[in-house]
Amino acid sequence: MGILDRFRLDGKTALVTGAGRGIGQGYAHALAEAGADVAIVDIDGDAARRVAEEIRALGRRSLAIIADVTRKADIRRMVDTIIQEWGKLDIGVNNAGIGGWANAEDMPEEEWDRVINVNLKGVFLCAQAEARVMIPRRSGKIINTASMSGTIVNRPQNQVAYNASKAGVIxxxxxMAAEWAKYGICVNSISPGYTYTPLVESPEVRDMIPQWLKDIPMGRMAQVSDLQGAVVYLASEASDYVTGHDLVIDGGYTVW
Ligand SMILES: NC(=O)c1ccc[n+]([C@@H]2O[C@H](COP(=O)([O-])OP(=O)(O)OC[C@H]3O[C@@H](n4cnc5c(N)ncnc54)[C@H](O)[C@@H]3O)[C@@H](O)[C@H]2O)c1
Known part of the structure; x- marks a missing residue:
């Protein structure tokens, strides 16, 4: 098989959490363009339905699944729905995540719990549910969204819970890669640098951007399209010997 054919995802089924907008929406489009059917999972039902329509317009099957990644019952229903509708799950992209800024000494316990629950526990619950249906088939690709914040400490904003959650994801x-390699399941993470999405569009965040740009060797933030090739690679057989890897896509931020 030619090298470009090994990136194709025809006949594969995928889910992407947090796919109602931003990076997850871009991942869902990329997987669908490469040939996969893609379930759009989000806590925001309108957003999930909108993106599922976009995927159908690309000629692939899609499902809009409303789920909160911190709720085990929702996650069980997410995987059950895909198995009922499509019979199998080949690719799980655990991408839903939230930000939050506070000085460590002022961090309320509830805020710590909120960020860790969505960003770290949510990834665990999703990956666990996905692996349970992948293990009997001895095959699967799990891709988690971490962040360069799992490797470096951002500045000037303080985000101790976010940074810790993303280091946890890595x-x-x-x-999980070590545990599930024997079942033919690859588990990897993608760590984006600063990326233009609704997450960074608040006025508070926008004011920070000029300072961030000085710390990025390439001198620009990422567009979601800068991340799309990586998710297709990690979902495809082109990456069959890659597991436990954190693929950093940050314009060189972590180099400095
Ligand atoms: N934007 C960046 O600069 C950047 C950089 C590095 C990593 N990331 C990570 O990428 C991922 C996506 O970020 P984004 O910028 O696209 O964010 P975003 O806020 O634009 O989109 C996140 C999506 O996740 C959904 N979501 C939030 N909580 C959820 C929950 N509990 N259950 C299900 N869905 C939920 C939201 O409804 C939204 O549609 C996150 O994990 C984030 O930490 C983002």
Whole structure:
């Protein structure tokens, strides 16, 4: 098979959490363009339905699944729905995540719990549910969204819970990769640098951008399209010997 054919995802089924907008929406489009049917999972039902329509317009099957990644019952229903509708799950992209800024000494416990629950526990619950249906088939690709914040400490904003959650995702990814390699399941993470999405569009965040740009060797933030090739690679057989890897896509931020 030619090298470009090994990136094709025809006949594969995928889910992407947090796919109602931003990076997850871009991932869903990329997987669908490469040939996969893609379930759009989001806590925001209108957004999920909108993106599912976009995927159908590309000629692929899609499902809009409303789920909160912190709720085990929702996640069980997410995977059950895909198995009922499509019979199998080949690719799980665990991408839903939230930000939050606070000085460590002022961080309310509830805020810590909120960020860790969505960003770290949510990835664990989704990956666990996905692996349970992949293990009997001895095949699967799990891709978690971490962040360069799992490797470096951003400045000037303080985000101790976010940084810790993303470092957790990177090592959770390695741990699951080690456990599930024997079942033919690859588990990897993608760590974006600063990326233009609704997450960074608030006025508070926008004011920070000129300072961020000085720390990026390439001198620009990422567009969602800068991340799309990576998710297709990690979902495809072109990456069959890659597991436990954190693929950093940050314009060189972590180099400095
Ligand atoms: N934008 C960046 O600069 C950047 C950089 C590095 C990593 N990331 C990570 O990328 C991922 C996506 O970020 P984004 O910028 O696209 O964010 P976004 O806010 O634009 O989109 C996140 C999506 O996740 C959904 N969501 C939030 N909580 C959820 C929950 N509990 N259950 C289900 N869905 C939920 C939201 O409804 C939204 O549609 C996150 O994990 C984020 O931490 C983003």
């Amino acid at each position: 090592h959770l990814t390695r741990s």
